[in-house]
Amino acid sequence: MDLTSINPVLLIASLMVSATPILLAAMGEMVVEKSGVLNLGVEGMMITGAITGFAIAVNTGSPALGFIAAAAGAAMLALAFGILTQFLLSNQVATGLGLTLVGLGLSSLIGKPYEGIKSPTLPRLDLGPLSDIPVLGRMLFSHDIMVYFSLALVAAVWAVLKFTRAGLVLRAVGESHDAAHALGYKVVRVRLLAILFGGACAGLGGAYLSLVRVPQWTEGMTAGAGWIALAIVVFASWRAGRVLVGAYLFGGITVLQLNLQAAGAQVPVALLSASPYLITILVLVIISVRGVHGAPASLGRPFHASH
């Protein structure tokens, strides 16, 4: 094995790219869970976003339109989840699972004609002098706009949740929907908006996979990324900053694993390709040993004004 073939600068640069889809999806899901709703359909919304974005980008030649369509498409799917769980008061766990199954079926149905096509991809953003800094420039400042958008999203979500009235209402609804309702906040409306936001974010994450990271469409291409995003929210104890740390840690593991495979490490390929999932389990165990802190108190509980 030749470890010297692994370039740390490129490793960090590709880490940021590989973490972005999960970061986007996890940020969206964190907001959803902060409002007290558990949407297990992230995987389904991500893959729907991946194919919607891919199809629109291929047909219009514009990746930007692709991303917008991905966000809208996944948000539509999230809306179905919202109607079922908020108005028809269905079980959130079962509905989330159903959403994943529907999303997987829908995406492979839409995706059939798009297999094997290359999509237009996002250009690298030219940050002028920043990109020319010797090592750091290549590492941090030579990415496409979505990488920076995802970082800005983390900052925005953190700030909104911490400093604004809207963030306070969202958290109140998630902590105690009865109290929030008694204070006159529209619990269902707040939650629906959060669910739509979560869907749009998952869609963007999926589109980043199919338009930038791979960039191609293959059936089932998210390969559990949505579920890993769910795990990262737990890992992060529902805090925006830690979601970033979790997603980048996970991106790092994925990239390192691919690099080790390429460098011909003396480890079975099956173990390496299973390593992201094994590590996710390990992280979940470590978190639960420490005790899960910070889960919104109303998480997963249905709300009906008559209760």
Added chain:
Amino acid sequence: MIALEKRPQPSQAWTWATPVLAVLLTMLVGGLMFAALGTPPVEAIRTIFWDPLFNPQFASYSRPQLLVKAGPLILIAIGLSLGFRAGIWNIGAEGQYIMGAVCGAAVGLAFYPAESVLIFPLMVVAGALGGWAWAMIPGLLKVKFGTNEILVSLMLVYVAESVLASVSSGLLKNPDGMGFPGSRNLKQYPSGANPELIAGTGMHWGVVAAFIVVILAYVLLTRHVLGFHIKLSGAAPRAARFAGVNPARMILFCLGTAGALAGMAGLFEVSGPAGQITIDFNSGYGFTAIIVAFLGRLHPVGILLAGLLMALTYIGGELAQLMLGLPGAAIQLFQGMLLFFLLATDVLTNYRVRLSNKAKGTV
């Protein structure tokens, strides 16, 4: 204004009417979807639900397939339903199914080419143990550390797929297979094969096991204290604790049973209809079984019927693919929609819909 009023108790009539309503809604919306895909909707629905059973041209082939496909679905869904009733969400049945197939096939292949009547029963036990052990991972982690079983059991599906890919081109590869990945074909090994028991029916040992498990589950849930405890744990966890139900043992029992049944389903499939371990041996039964469990109202008899219906959509879907050129994924979406409509109509079971003039008290 439409208002929802909570029923004191879930409506018995609606409990059984909503699955039928959901199927009808799925046919309606599915028909619209087929029309959008350029397939005549009525013909598509007829091809999926009617032709496999009654069309003289196809029925002789399709009818046996009904039991072949329903067997594993029912077996897995019964196991899942116990957990779902107790509020334990094992969604990694697909992984347990794979591990059961791998372990069971490994035992059978280890004895190759010896012949004995004991080999097949031993394979069944190994398959059940394989699935059980795989389900014990989320079970023990949940009991010991409180780790979320939903995420762990799902992550293990991907791990099991890696194991499957590894053994089918390594440990269990057919030495006489000229380098192609995939194990020996168990159908050509009489002691390890799970043949059709009655020619032309599709009945194999897995289907027999599914029927027995339906009866056992029915007895467990209606006549045994353990079944009562399972239902109690789901409906009122605190009350269950006071009644002396040990939550840790409940989790291990439910996950273990589901895993063992999924593992057995995997073994019956690999030694029967599939014949061999290959990279793409698993076909999503573990996930479809979730829909079967809900569609069957988590009730053994309901699951039996739901399993048969879902098997019909598989066979009808294949037929529609062949005859009408309907994409295979359309059926997957169709099945997903079924679960969605079921969950949506379930509101009628738990709530009364009132038309009132007052806007107060609405959502």
